[in-house]
Structure formats: C-alpha cells, structure tokens
Amino acid sequence: MTVTRFAPSPTGYIHVGNLRTALMNFLIARKAGGTFILRLDDTDQERSKQEYADGILEDLEWLGLTWDRIEKQSARLDRYAEAADELRRAGRLYEVFETPTELDLKRKKQLNMGKPPVYDRAGLGLSDEEKAKLVEEGRAGYWRFLLEHERIEWPDGILGDISIDAASVSDPVLIRADGQVLYTFASSVDDTDMGVTHIVRGADHVTNTATQIQIIRALGGTPPTFAHHSLLTGPQGEALSKRLGTLSLRDLRARGVQPMALLSLMARLGSSQPVELFSSMDELIAGFDISTFGAAPTKFDAEDLFPLTRAYVQALPFTAVQERIAALGVPDELAETFWRVASHNITVLDDLGDWWTLFRDGAEPDVAEEDRAFVAEALALLPPQPYGPETWGEWTAAVKEKTGRKGKGLFMPLRKALTGQAFGPEMADVMPLLQKIRAKG
Structure with missing residues (x-):
C-alpha cells in the first residue's frame, strides 16, 4: 500500500512552500488509494506552539486535504531513545564534544587546505576517560551518525538518478547536547516505523535524503521512493524566503482566495502541464502526475490566484452563496437576482458587500460638468420606484426622444450618475436592485 506523509513543524503557519509538499504527498496517496499521514514535527518544545498546530489542521481542513491519521513526534520520544540505543549498539552513533567555534575553525582550516569542510570524526577516537574529562570540564556531548563512506544512490521521482x-558529507548530528532529537533522526525512525513508501519534499532536502537512506537502512527499514520538487521563487526569480510570512495560507484565505483556485495552481505549477481550474478534488487527483514536474526553480506569483478564484466564484450556484448573501441583508425576493447580477462582476466573495452597499444606499454620482444639464433633465423623466427589468430601456428611450442624445453619449452619463461607475453589470439588471438613487438628491 502507498503511504505518504506531510510533516510540518508547528513553529509557524503553513505557507505556499509547505503547501506544495503537502499537496503532492496527499495527491499521490489519494491517487493510489493509499494512506496520507499528518505528522507534526514538534520535538522542539521551545518553538512549537499549540496555536500553530491548530492552525496547520485548520488550514489543511480549509483546503480539503484530509489525513487518515495524525501523529505527534513529541509523543514518540521513548521510541527515539530506543532507536538511538539500537544505533549505539551497532556502532553507528557516536558522541562528540566540539563547540560551534571549534567546528568553524576546523572548517576554515580544511577550506584553506583545499579540502571539503567535512567533519573529521575526531570524536570517534575519544576514549571513555577522555570523554569523562571533557564532561568534567563542563562540555556537553551530542551524537553523530556514522555514515558508511559509499555512494548513496536513488532514482528520484523528479530529479532523475x-x-x-x-564521504563528501559530514556525519549528521542526530541528538543535541540537551537531548533534543533532530529532524533527520526522528523523521527516519518515523518513516521506518510507519511504513512510509513515498516522500515528496523540497530540493533543499537532497543531502538529508542521502543520509536518511543510510539511517533507515541502519534501523532495518527499506528507504521510501523519494522525489524532490523545485523551490519556489518570486515572480522575478527572487528568493521567496523573506516573503513567505505574507504568503501564509491564512493570509491568502483572508484575501478571498478560494481553496480550489490555490490547489489548482499548486498542482500544476512547475510541471509541463498547463494550469487549469479544477472543479473538484476528484478531478485534481485524477489529473496529477509527479513525473511531469521539473527541477528548475519555479516562479510563484500570488496574483495568479485571483483569475482562478474569479472563475471559480463566478461559476458557483446561488445555493452555495445563499447564506452569505442573506447575511448582507439582501431581501429574500432580491437575493437570487442580486447573485446573478453581481457574480459576473466580482473576483472574491467579499466583493459582494460593495455591490450590495451600492444597490442599497446608492452611489456617489460621477457626472462630468458638460453632462450636468443633460443628467438633470434625464432624471426628471425617471419614473418612481420600484423598477423592473424594462425600466432602463423605457427610460433611456424617453430620454433619447426628449434630448436627442444617443449611443455612448446617452448611456454612459446615465450609468455613471446612477452607479458612480463607467463599467459594471447591464443596467437593465441593475435597475430592479437599486434601492436608492442619490443623484436624485
């Protein structure tokens, strides 16, 4: 069975970069009829917050990315301790004591000698007496995984072989001096224990993958199939890292972006397939193909979400927005007409409020000086409310006959006088919705 996972750290809210990873793993699991695990990487107790954990669940639920089970790494600390003991007994986990300053000096010395800045495994040569002396001096030991110096190879689902x-990679630190289990280790233990078969994540994890393949094998597991997607950049190719705070899913939701618009873009961005708006999760799943994605950095522009959102919103049936429209105070007898008229002139659903305010309270007239006399004459011919769908045609015909104006010179000044706008819905549709006309004083 296909088993995938999304393993965010609850140290902040999900942003578009995280979403790409979550979505790909979700779609792979669903397309194969497999299992999608949500795993909270919350071993960093100082930075992990419950509000962020709750936010992750809320954001995934908003998108419809449902998980089959949820795991918390903080609940598995005993298992990590057990796995660490297994690796110690196998001679694959060793204690080291270098300070960050000492490691930095070693790296600089290696670079000056033209050598790669790889940890020199000095800790391996320490005797028990030397370790005890270092501890006596106040040093805190931490633990590195002993890599086998071989070529680590895998067929990557996106990057190829x-x-x-x-030998070009430092033995990774798996356990800090304060006992905190680091991502590389906890993730390897979890992926082994939970039978994860496929992992999609960012290309910045390629080196992690190499070391985790060895850790998983050392734990007696079978490494999953890996795929590393490209990293997102801004629309001009700039790094997104500094802007990700403004690209959280909750910020995009607050701006009115629709879930299916966001999912549709992210399921195709960076692939050879064209971006298209999907109408359902089933369509999205059926149309997903990990092999179509490329390795080149992928440009992301949040503004691309709004044409997709507009298309999605404008296709919604009245029943989908009925409660929202009622909450605006639109009378029941006008609600469906209001949606039919306003829906073609909005991008996000929050835009409905502006249209109802215009229809309910009337608009500030926009009348050019040279049209003032004409508009006043025309308004004098406007029949009393309520208006029907025939009112606009009958009124403009009467105005044309009285003033001799026609075409744009007739219709545009009257539209701007009643709505304050040069463009918008058909005026025949607008007239029955107008509750007040401020141009009449």
Whole structure:
C-alpha cells in the first residue's frame, strides 16, 4: 500500500512552500488509494506552539486535504531513545564534544587546505576517560551518525538518478547536547516505523535524503521512493524566503482566495502541464502526475490566484452563496437576482458587500460638468420606484426622444450618475436592485 506523509513543524503557519509538499504527498496517496499521514514535527518544545498546530489542521481542513491519521513526534520520544540505543549498539552513533567555534575553525582550516569542510570524526577516537574529562570540564556531548563512506544512490521521482558520495558529507548530528532529537533522526525512525513508501519534499532536502537512506537502512527499514520538487521563487526569480510570512495560507484565505483556485495552481505549477481550474478534488487527483514536474526553480506569483478564484466564484450556484448573501441583508425576493447580477462582476466573495452597499444606499454620482444639464433633465423623466427589468430601456428611450442624445453619449452619463461607475453589470439588471438613487438628491 502507498503511504505518504506531510510533516510540518508547528513553529509557524503553513505557507505556499509547505503547501506544495503537502499537496503532492496527499495527491499521490489519494491517487493510489493509499494512506496520507499528518505528522507534526514538534520535538522542539521551545518553538512549537499549540496555536500553530491548530492552525496547520485548520488550514489543511480549509483546503480539503484530509489525513487518515495524525501523529505527534513529541509523543514518540521513548521510541527515539530506543532507536538511538539500537544505533549505539551497532556502532553507528557516536558522541562528540566540539563547540560551534571549534567546528568553524576546523572548517576554515580544511577550506584553506583545499579540502571539503567535512567533519573529521575526531570524536570517534575519544576514549571513555577522555570523554569523562571533557564532561568534567563542563562540555556537553551530542551524537553523530556514522555514515558508511559509499555512494548513496536513488532514482528520484523528479530529479532523475541521484548519486551522492557519503564521504563528501559530514556525519549528521542526530541528538543535541540537551537531548533534543533532530529532524533527520526522528523523521527516519518515523518513516521506518510507519511504513512510509513515498516522500515528496523540497530540493533543499537532497543531502538529508542521502543520509536518511543510510539511517533507515541502519534501523532495518527499506528507504521510501523519494522525489524532490523545485523551490519556489518570486515572480522575478527572487528568493521567496523573506516573503513567505505574507504568503501564509491564512493570509491568502483572508484575501478571498478560494481553496480550489490555490490547489489548482499548486498542482500544476512547475510541471509541463498547463494550469487549469479544477472543479473538484476528484478531478485534481485524477489529473496529477509527479513525473511531469521539473527541477528548475519555479516562479510563484500570488496574483495568479485571483483569475482562478474569479472563475471559480463566478461559476458557483446561488445555493452555495445563499447564506452569505442573506447575511448582507439582501431581501429574500432580491437575493437570487442580486447573485446573478453581481457574480459576473466580482473576483472574491467579499466583493459582494460593495455591490450590495451600492444597490442599497446608492452611489456617489460621477457626472462630468458638460453632462450636468443633460443628467438633470434625464432624471426628471425617471419614473418612481420600484423598477423592473424594462425600466432602463423605457427610460433611456424617453430620454433619447426628449434630448436627442444617443449611443455612448446617452448611456454612459446615465450609468455613471446612477452607479458612480463607467463599467459594471447591464443596467437593465441593475435597475430592479437599486434601492436608492442619490443623484436624485
């Protein structure tokens, strides 16, 4: 069975970069009829917050990315301790004591000598007496995984065949001096125990993948199938890292972006398939193909979400927005007509409020000086309310006959006098919705 996972850290809200990872893993699981696990990487107790954990669940539910089970790494600390003991017994986990300053000096020395800045495994040569002395001096030990110096290879689902020389990578730190289990280790243990078969994540994890393949094998597991998607950039190719705070899913939701618009864009962005608006999750799942994605950095522009949102919103049936329209105070007898008229002139659903305010309270007239006399004459011919769908045609015909104006010179000044806008819905549709006309004084 196909098993995938999304493993966010509850140290902040989900942003578009996280979503790309979550969505790809979700779609792979659903297309195969498999299992999608939501796993909270919350071993960093200082930075992990319940509000962020709640926010992650809320954002995924808003998008319809339902999980089959949820796991918390903070509940698995005993299992990590057990796995660490297994690796120690196998000689694959060793204690080291270098400070960050000492490691930095070592790296600089290696670089000056033209060597790669890889940890020199000095900790491996420490005797028990030397370790005890370092502890006595106030040093805190932490733990590194002993990599086997071989080529680590895997067929990547996006990048193609990958081969990394383990000798070019430092033995990764798996457990900090304060006992905190780091991502590389906890994730490897979880992926092994939970039978994860497929992992999609960002290209910045390629080196992690190489080391995790060895860790999983050392734990007696079978490494999953890996795929590394490209990283997102801004529309001009600039790094998104500094802007991700404004690209959280909750910020996009607050701006009126529709879930299916966001999912439709992210399911195709960076692939050879064209972006198209999907109408359902089933369509999205059926149309997903991980092999169509490329390795090049992928440009993301939040503004691309709004044409998709507009198309989605404008296709909604009245029943989908009935409660929202009622909440605006639109009378029941006008509600469906209001939606039919306003829906073709909005991008996000929040725009409905502006249209109802215009219809209910009337608009500030926009009348050019040279049209003032004409508009006044025309308004004198406007029949009393209520108006029907025939009112606009009958009124403008009467105005044309009385003033001799026709075409744009007739219709545009009257539209702007009644709505304050040069463009918008057909005026024959607008007239029955107008509750007040401010141009009449």
